[in-house]
Amino acid sequence: MRTDPILRVCNLSKRFGGVNAVYDVSFYLYEGETLGIIGPNGSGKSTLINLITGFVKPDSGKVYFRGRDITGITPDKAVSLGIARSFQLVRPFYNMAVYKNLVIPLYSPRVRKLKGGKYGDRDEVAIHLLEEVGFERDSQVPFKTAGTLPHGYMKRLELARCLSLQPEVVILDELFSGMSMSEIASMLPLLEKINREEGRTLIMVEHRLRELFRVVGKVIVLNFGMKIAEGTPAEVMEVEEVRKAYLGSEVEAGA
Amino acid sequence: MVKRGYRKERLDRGIKARSDDIFAIASWRETLYLILPRAAVIVSLLAFPLLKDVLGHYWQNVMLITCTIALLALSWDLLASVGLVSLGQALFFGVGAYLAGFLSRTFGWTPLLTIPASTVAGALLCTAILFPVLRLRGIYFGLITFALPLLMMRMIEATKILGGTEGLSGLPPLPDITFELYLVITAALVCAFGFKRLMDTDYGLVLRAIRDNDRSVLASGINIQWYKAQAVFIAALPGTFAGAFLTHHYQFVGMPAFALDFSILPLTSVVIGGAGTFAGAVLGAFILVPLSEVLRAFGTLRVVIYCSFLIIFTIGLPEGIFRFIERKYHQFERVVPLEEVRA
Numbered sequence: 267m268r269t270d271p272i273l274r275v276c277n278l279s280k281r282f283g284g285v286n287a288v289y290d291v292s293f294y295l296y297e298g299e300t301l302g303i304i305g306p307n308g309s310g311k312s313t314l315i316n317l318i319t320g321f322v323k324p325d326s327g328k329v330y331f332r333g334r335d336i337t338g339i340t341p342d343k344a345v346s347l348g349i350a351r352s353f354q355l356v357r358p359f360y361n362m363a364v365y366k367n368l369v370i371p372l373y374s375p376r377v378r379k380l381k382g383g384k385y386g387d388r389d390e391v392a393i394h395l396l397e398e399v400g401f402e403r404d405s406q407v408p409f410k411t412a413g414t415l416p417h418g419y420m421k422r423l424e425l426a427r428c429l430s431l432q433p434e435v436v437i438l439d440e441l442f443s444g445m446s447m448s449e450i451a452s453m454l455p456l457l458e459k460i461n462r463e464e465g466r467t468l469i470m471v472e473h474r475l476r477e478l479f480r481v482v483g484k485v486i487v488l489n490f491g492m493k494i495a496e497g498t499p500a501e502v503m504e505v506e507e508v509r510k511a512y513l514g515s516e517v518e519a520g521a
Numbered sequence: 522m523v524k525r526g527y528r529k530e531r532l533d534r535g536i537k538a539r540s541d542d543i544f545a546i547a548s549w550r551e552t553l554y555l556i557l558p559r560a561a562v563i564v565s566l567l568a569f570p571l572l573k574d575v576l577g578h579y580w581q582n583v584m585l586i587t588c589t590i591a592l593l594a595l596s597w598d599l600l601a602s603v604g605l606v607s608l609g610q611a612l613f614f615g616v617g618a619y620l621a622g623f624l625s626r627t628f629g630w631t632p633l634l635t636i637p638a639s640t641v642a643g644a645l646l647c648t649a650i651l652f653p654v655l656r657l658r659g660i661y662f663g664l665i666t667f668a669l670p671l672l673m674m675r676m677i678e679a680t681k682i683l684g685g686t687e688g689l690s691g692l693p694p695l696p697d698i699t700f701e702l703y704l705v706i707t708a709a710l711v712c713a714f715g716f717k718r719l720m721d722t723d724y725g726l727v728l729r730a731i732r733d734n735d736r737s738v739l740a741s742g743i744n745i746q747w748y749k750a751q752a753v754f755i756a757a758l759p760g761t762f763a764g765a766f767l768t769h770h771y772q773f774v775g776m777p778a779f780a781l782d783f784s785i786l787p788l789t790s791v792v793i794g795g796a797g798t799f800a801g802a803v804l805g806a807f808i809l810v811p812l813s814e815v816l817r818a819f820g821t822l823r824v825v826i827y828c829s830f831l832i833i834f835t836i837g838l839p840e841g842i843f844r845f846i847e848r849k850y851h852q853f854e855r856v857v858p859l860e861e862v863r864a
């Protein structure tokens with residue numbers, strides 16, 4: 267017998283104007299599992315994440331975290347529970363030094379509680395986190411303003427922000443977009459470590475299927491806001507509807 | 522023919538202590554270089570009340586009003602650091618002023634009790650009033666703050682509470698003018714340095730982050746409303762203090778406590794002095810308030826001169842006077858020979 271899933275989504279729907287951004291989507295995930303969310307552009311992947319993390323309120327449906335109803339909670343509460351997310355469109359604190367960007371999440375109630383009251387040197391922890399996501403140790407980059415970072419590094423900073431929150435569930439919205447092949451390759455061991463060693467549940471939205479499938483064990487496919495397939499990577503790529511939705515190149519690349 | 526020329530070169534002083542994070546003060550000269558301007562300001566301000574025989578009653582009063590406006594300007598600057606643009610500093614001032622009047626009239630408390638009490642209670646009250654509109658940004662928040670003092674003023678007029686149009690007069694005074702000056706000067710200094718210090722801590726960093734990018738702050742697990750409310754409370758303190766203080770100085774509080782002057786003067790002070798530095802807010806007040814007093818001699822022309830001054834400064838020095846001075850202080854000029862120029 268297993269306990270409650272760490273995350274359960276039941277019949278979530280959200281309309282924007284006349285568009286069903288997410289329509290009647292359900293899935294669940296156990297602690298320590300990995301899930302990929304794929305689908306063509308505009309299929310509702312980011313909206314689904316926004317619904318789970320409280321950035322958008324659902325029209326109908328429920329979200330449960332460890333069996334507890336968290337539908338429509340505020341984003342900061344979601345983080346306090348242990349759900350951290352990255353954004354597809356990165357927006358760091360441009361005018362702050364890169365490492366200072368991480369002092370903000372390190373100041374959050376969640377981190378302070380986990381560390382037990384006084385939490386000393388945030389700057390040091392921040393620099394350590396940056397190293398972990400691939401900022402070189404001796405470079406001056408962490409001390410530059412975040413606005414000057416190349417796009418790939420802004421993505422890493424997003425990941426570092428998630429990790430700084432010591433989350434139980436990490437949701438990454440197109441972490442790989444804007445990264446080169448070699449950059450992505452260097453991220454894969456880190457993602458594996460987050461999941462396997464640290465036991466964090468991982469949800470990734472990706473267009474880069476080949477790389478995604480090396481990390482996740484389970485995939486759901488969205489199209490026009492609806493879930494059209496679910497299963498292991500190999501299973502979903504066999505589904506006719508999925509192949510049709512993707513029409514060509516990316517499936518070839520991923521399969 | 523070969524001609525020699527010279528040009529001026531500007532250099533930044535290479536002092537590590539200037540950088541935000543690394544405090545590596547190398548020598549007593551550098552220490553002095555950093556401390557001197559601050560010390561000069563503190564000493565001259567604290568010496569001011571001692572010069573009462575030289576300066577006379579008039580300038581003592583100007584100093585008093587200047588410090589009050591400086592407090593309201595500091596309050597404005599702190600609010601702006603979280604992204605809240607206030608057009609109604611008179612709200613803080615008026616609430617503090619009326620609370621002091623009310624407490625001393627109703628309970629007969631001494632000013633030494635009513636001032637701290639109405640500073641804290643007033644700040645709490647203002648936070649409660651502004652709490653529902655904290656999610657508004659930019660001009661929307663500004664408009665609400667602009668309307669609130671007017672609303673308060675008319676409410677007092679209409680309901681005739683707190684003395685109505687007459688106000689409350691005959692309130693107990695503070696001991697004497699020297700005491701008053703020291704009180705208000707100390708308050709302004711503590712506020713200016715305290716706020717600066719506060720914004721340099723991790724807490725201040727969170728406040729600035731909320732101004733720049735609230736989405737990422739939320740995703741960092743921080744409750745924005747709660748932090749904004751805290752910032753409003755902290756920012757309201759100097760404002761309500763200023764109000765309570767002037768109530769006892771004038772031994773009177775009335776509807777003018779919510780007057781537009783207390784909203785506009787602090788705002789323009791910060792614009793002139795430079796936002797985000799706190800020292801700029803104080804400097805701005807110390808330029809504008811005495812200036813507007815001096816200009817009284819010009820009668821109607823006063824407003825024309827005053828406004829021209831404002832326009833010239835906002836266009837000519839958009840960074841604010843303080844940042845300009847700061848930059849100049851950290852630079853030095855030297856004359857270097859030009860490379861040989863062929864004529």
Ligand SMILES: Nc1ncnc2c1ncn2[C@@H]1O[C@H](COP(=O)(O)OP(=O)(O)OP(=O)(O)O)[C@@H](O)[C@H]1O
Pocket residue numbers: 282283285286287305306307308309310311312313314354
């Ligand atoms: N805030 C919003 N207001 C209006 N419409 C929105 C909003 N957010 C998303 N949509 C619409 O909802 C649909 C789903 O968008 P969403 O961003 O979730 O897709 P996506 O799968 O993440 O796409 P992509 O792969 O391009 O990131 C789109 O039609 C989009 O235009």
Ligand SMILES: [Mg+2]
Pocket residue numbers: 311312313354439
């Ligand atoms: Mg998306």
